[in-house]
Amino acid sequence: MARGSQTRQRIMDVAQEAILDKGFDATSIDEIVANAEITKSGFFYHFRDKNALARALIERHIEIEDALFDDLFERARELSDDPLQQLLIGLKLLAELLADIPGGHPGCIVATAAYQDRLFDHEVREANRRAVLGWRSRFRDMLETVQQTYPMKENVSLDHLADMFSVVIEGGLVMARAVNDPRLTEQQVLLLRSYLNLLFSPASRSV
Template sequence: MTRNGAPTRQRILDGAERLVLEYGLGATTVDAILRETNSSKGAFFHHFPSKNHLARALVERYATADLSLLEGHLAQAREVSDDPAIQMVTFLRLFEESADEIVAQHPSCLYVTYMFDKDLFDDGTNDVILRTLTTWRERLVETLHRAAQAHPPRSPVDLDAVADHVVTTFEGAFILTRAMNDSSLMRRQLGIVRHYLAMLFDVPVDPASAQST
């Protein structure tokens, strides 16, 4: 029909994500995105009716990639062992192995940056975040529940809270990584959670190291 606008849209999304992860949504101005991506006002507002719409598109893309990573590592953990407890430990180990790289590429989590700019976008955007976090909880609780049946915890524990603790650790570690400027913090914090799960289900902390893809 006309010339292809998809690459421009992509370029804007990529640059915007970089800036938002670094400076937050509110502190990232449209003009800054234009500079970062060599775009123009016209191009920006052609592809995104408003900054809200960009924010929405950003988080939707981010959430999709996030859930894809979740499912990918769950699947990979299932290949390592049939024991759901060992799967959980392996799952954490997989994230640990890529933790340094993740922190290097993403100076924060998009969900965190959105928390204090709630008036900069509509409720639908919030729902995307909520649904994603809820999916994490549900998928992990599922595995945790099966693990607890095979390996009864030494003392009763709230498995929902354990599932949330994985996400809590991720978000908290992103914050502390920034605050203390310590790039090893993410990896080590995930290590603590892995250690916790291994003790909880009484399985080896380091079950025949998982091969990466």
């Protein structure tokens, strides 16, 4: 069983690299099978069609990203007991992480899927939707905890605010690509941090 899933992983690795570099459509199955050192028949043994590959990639991506966020905010919790500080520290760590990836963040498969969504079938879009809603509830929980200690200075929806995390990250990745500036995403995450600081922090001190 190790042999099969190993090949499957290899196909996905090769495919992901090519897709993040060139886009889903620009990556042909022939190219993937060549780089993964497998035959076309072998590819279709593991994936029913190209959609199945996309779905697998998105699902894997969600897991990795979730684990990454878990780790990030776990470290933030270790560094402070204050919920607001945890949030601000977590965002700082996220910005650093985005900055540390050499050559800039490769981009987000979820956004790729969203912008080519008619290419994918319903299951792919559903997986994508689940991922985004998962992030919303994650950040919403954190914001609620913060709000219990620190009242907001402006009355904004916590759901919308939670979505802003994803919006800034995804939008940042899009714009980083458009202007070819890999540091843009990191800068935008820090602006979100600045917003949350102004919104919740009681003293109007600069951070």
